[in-house]
Amino acid sequence: DGGITQSPKYLFRKEGQNVTLSCEQNLNHDAMYWYRQDPGQGLRLIYYSQIVNDFQKGDIAEGYSVSREKKESFPLTVTSAQKNPTAFYLCASRGVAGGKNEQFFGPGTRLTVL
């Protein structure tokens, strides 16, 4: 069953701790994305990667870091430098070949920092 998995679904952390959110896809997509969604708001781009070992900052990258060591994995670390980390985090991937631009989203991780 192809798709994107994010784990865990709910995550609680104490203030000042770094936390890493997992994102795995088996769609063989080159491009992967991380978004943040706050209640009642749209999606804001944190980081994205077009290819393995390369990634770019999105609109709100401060306080976050990523890595792209494997095509199928794009973990996001929320560092203690992120001032308001409590949010819904969504990972997505997009196939580049064939001109398809549809983004497929994972189920998301709800992070609460206490």
Next chain:
Amino acid sequence: GQQVMQIPQYQHVQEGEDFTTYCNSSTTLSNIQWYKQRPGGHPVFLIQLVKSGEVKKQKRLTFQFGEAKKNSSLHITATQTTDVGTYFCAFLSNDYKLSFGAGTTVTVRA
């Protein structure tokens, strides 16, 4: 940079009625995509429009891309409770960033 504005932010609809939500840009867009996010869920791709004046239909949903490629609309006829959710428009820029509007949240009165 480029961005899209969606109106209205909230749409309360009587079941069976029609409604339209709009997505506007101050600059010309090369494409527009629409996504639907059910409450508690994740966004799901609905459609992509790339041509000036393009109109596409999916059952009760009609999507349109303006002639100047600066606006788009989503029209839903005979609204059902299954239409509840937030509808986002988005565009893919040349650097492959997908930028989203703030969304229109739809509630339905039975």
